Amino acid sequence: VEADDVLAVIEPEKPAARKPGPAADRPAPPEKSTGSQEPVLTPAVRRLVKELKLDPIKITGTGKDGRILKSDVMAYLDKQTSIRDPDAETVASTLGATESPAETPAEQRVPMSRLRARIAERLVQAQQTAAILTTFNEVNLQSVSELRIRYRETFEKEHGVRLGFMSFFVRATVDALKKFPLLNASVDGTDIIYHGYYDIGIAVGSPRGLVVPILRNADELSFADTEKAIKQYGQKAQDGSLSYEELSGGTFTISNGGVYGSMLSTPILNPPQSGILGMHNIIQRPVAENGEVVIRPMMYLALSYDHRIVDGKDAVQFLVTIKENLEDPSRLLLDI
Template sequence: MKAPTFPESIQEGTVATWHKKVGEAVKRDEVLADIETDKVVLEVVAPADGALAEIKAEEGSQVESEAVLAIFTEGASGAATAADETPAASADDGSGDEKIGDKILAPAARKLVAEHDLDVNKIEGTGKGGRILKEDVQRAVQAGTAKKSAAPAAAPKQAAAAPAFEGERPEKRVPMSRLRQTIAKRLVQAQQTAAMLTTYNEVDMGAVMELRAQYKDTFQKAHDVKLGFMGFFVKAASEALKRFPDVNASIDGTDIVYHGYQDIGVAVSTDRGLVVPVLRDTDSMKIADVEKGIVDFGKRARDGKLGIEEMQGGTFTITNGGIFGSLMSTPILNPPQTAILGMHKIQERPMAVNGKVEIRPMMYLALSYDHRMIDGKDAVQFLVTIKELLEDPARLLLDI
């Protein structure tokens, strides 16, 4: 079994997890292992019904494209492997067996007993002369009948774990994931190469919230997706990007690339780190299409199912720290893009409206931009355009 063929932009990956053990029966297309790359997690699936005979690349090891990961036996299974061991053991002199108390264990059975910390006296052997086979141990594990008593089991486990938590100030050291390393490298690169500046404004979300409250049930019935706030922001940003092409441009060396389309990346937080899948041609998308795309991206991002092509080529990015309670932040550029919009928490604040103080649902907006490409005037006007479109959503329909 070999690693998948990596895309051109990925040189190597890390074997993150083996989901199956050697000898364990698997079905065709069942996931055997995960390989973590700089951008996505790639799954390695079983080519047929069978079992792993040997693992060549252990968890944490670095592998290149099409590197050998394991030896796979087609048509084998855990039970078959155990059965195959029986005649071999009975034919030999039993030198590989081990006697524990009154019990005789086959090598594979002994390994399983150690892995699951079982009491061999509670396992009934079905081999020759009462010999305990691998399948006997597997049955005991499934039935849960061979567990050691709590007192003896607790002592060795506690002793083994003690070194990691010695002293009054315990620490735990784990290697940084490849995705986290890539994120760190790109963020530092953005700050070192771009003349990054951030401008702020605030938007009254009252009109959008009223529209959402009025039509959310009808919207969900019609489109089978909830009406959120991101759909409004994506559509408002698409319109603003058309009016300010510099904000929709990117820098390639000493060239400026102007894009005649709007591909907006939406930052999604996962346990592995932040990923930015891209919605294509957002100007022609309906709000329902945007919401469906974001829900799909969120689910697949958390499951590690996003493809490389889905995270490349964006012309602008939106990130929403408000879902975690952030009131204000300074988003960092996503190179080679020249701007990124930061959404934040909606919070009621006293505002002066027509000479009177009213409590309004307000959100701070932050636009970080590359000053090499975008002038301050254009950045401010771009953000004001988004503010005006959101405070009067009818402008999105009327294109004004």
């Protein structure tokens, strides 16, 4: 039996078939499905279609006898993400048709886009199923800033991409996840799944809403590879060309609200992950160093975690590890 082969088609309205007898007495095999009938779905595809609330009749199957495969669902989703956000189209067309501000209606009712509805569903799911707590800390980014200034031109000339802060945060986070594997785990019923890989989701704002593309095997990426991948994902998020595969999975998430000016926030978990790191804006603030007051680039960090499997002690130490890695980047090179 090959994967995705149909073993049987159950028709509940028909009486049970007789025991197989001679070939002449055996019931005829079910007819092949036609375009007007419900398409044949494997259990895996059926779960995926149900989870994403898709209409299988709209999906073109490329499998045997028109069977819908997982790749067909992904292709359909890729096609849908390239369509402009109906929210923006509806509002723009309605408001653009008015001739003066006085004629603008007091209210506008538009349906949620599929992406916005899915985001809302997952956020509510996270609040209802996980015991979310948040711990905070602050990090002095003086050393990272000096490194960026020192090697900015050389790095860009060598790799063709700007050296940003995100690659430092990704590397510091992966190092902390190796030391505290529960933050890289997920809950499945009464089981804890420990992931032996580090697929880091990077929350990116787009015209259609927040999306979280995944840096696969982030522990194997160089600083340049990380910066290139993040830049590419940012461009794809803006033009709506991110694929389902690029948005699915992930073992931990990093969200940078600082690019929008956020000083402090409590990020919500991306289920079924057990942790998410929130970055915020960098502010030059007076701090005490060696008994003297100096001005340093400071950032508040927030770690939201699932208290069902992560204790407060581990969460605090995890965030302290990220802080120490960023305040002394040489630790990342020496793996200490």
